[in-house]
Amino acid sequence: MSLVNATVEFQTDLASFWEGVVIAHDEEAGTLVIRDDEGIHWRGAEDHIVVILSPNEQVAHAG
Structure with missing residues (x-):
């Protein structure tokens, strides 16, 4: 399943995490x-x- 447009949390180093939106996903390569x-x-x-x-x-x- 493609994760394009998913909102995710990602690890930038051992103790840092950020949030963002997936703009490209190569499912085959992971x-x-x-x-x-x-x-x-x-x-x-x-x-x-x-x-x-x-x-x-x-x-x-x-609304």
């Missing part, structure tokens, strides 16, 4: 590219992330 709120890209392995909101989940907002 790698992805994530863009954080500041527009910075992180490239790494999909086993170093935690999915917060999958791309097929929809969030309803009260």
Whole structure:
């Protein structure tokens, strides 16, 4: 399953974690590219992330 557009938490080093949106996912290689709120890209392995909101989940907002 592609993780493109998923909101994820990713580890940047041993003690640092950030959130971002997956903008590219190579399912065969198990790698992805994530863009954080500041527009910075992180490239790494999909086993170093935690999915917060999958791309097929929809969030309803009260109007």
